[in-house]
Amino acid sequence: MTMGAAHGARIGVVNEPGHVEDVDALISTSPDLALVALGADCATIALSGAGIIGVVHCxxxxxxxxxxxxxxxxxxxxxxxxxxxxxGPAVCGRCYPVSPERIQELASAVSSGVGARAISTSSDGQPSIDVRAGVCERLTELGVPTHVIGGCTVEDEALFSHRRDGVTGRQGIVVAFGTVDGQD
Ligand SMILES: [Zn+2]
Incomplete structure (x- = not known):
């Protein structure tokens, strides 16, 4: 189950295989589906709870x-x-300089805690955004324990980066129900 990213907050609740356009999150309660979020600098997030899985592109x-x-x-x-x-992997604050206007737009939209983590300084001294740090803080606010895997997509040549390479592939994060040693 995949999605076409829309850079917003629309969610698709899915229980059949396929592809959903114009959403940035997929949620499923079907034990038979794997959900995939793709990104090449944006953060990809897998979520799991009791009988439900989700992925987010952010x-x-x-x-x-x-x-x-x-x-x-x-x-x-x-x-x-x-x-x-x-x-999963995402561009870090050192590698993602943005305009002061974009910083202002982000700061006015998120909590002060998320803003404090997400608003950073790039390696060349510009204002920058560390999306993954902001997502981590948001998940902490929401009471969701979070594990971070992989590094910065721009710095790690093994990862796809739209900012570094322009036309590029995507890396994905996948979540599915599973049974290991009798445990869900
Ligand atoms: Zn970086």
């Missing part, structure tokens, strides 16, 4: 739109219980 616009909060809220509405998150 760049700075998604952070401002609180796609992570929307996905977590929807999963809790569906009875997720305690959630856990894994965040």
């Amino acid at each position: 760049g700075w616009r998604g952070l401002a739109a609180d796609v992570v909060g929307a996905a977590v809220a929807r999963m809790r509405t569906e009875g997720a219980g305690s959630l856990e998150a894994v965040i």
Whole structure:
């Protein structure tokens, strides 16, 4: 189950295989589906709870739109219980300089805690955004334990980076229900 990113906070609740356009999060309660989020600098997040899985694609616009909060809220509405998150590789604050206007737009949209973590300084001294740090802080605010995997997509040549390479591939994060040694 894949999605076409829209850089907003729309969520697709899916229980059939396929592709959903114009959403930045997918949620499923089907034990037979794997969910995939793709990114090449944006953060990709996998979420799991009791009988429910989700994936989120989140760049700075998604952070401002609180796609992570929307996905977590929807999963809790569906009875997720305690959630856990894994965040994949993303561009870091050293490598993502942005305009002061964009910093202002983000700061006005997120909590002071998320802003403090997400707003950074690039390696060349420009204002910058660390999306993944902001997502981590947002998940902490939401009470979701979070594991971070992988490094910066721009700095690690083994990872796809739109900012570094222009036309590029994507890396994905996948979540599915599984049974290991009799445990869900
Ligand atoms: Zn970096």
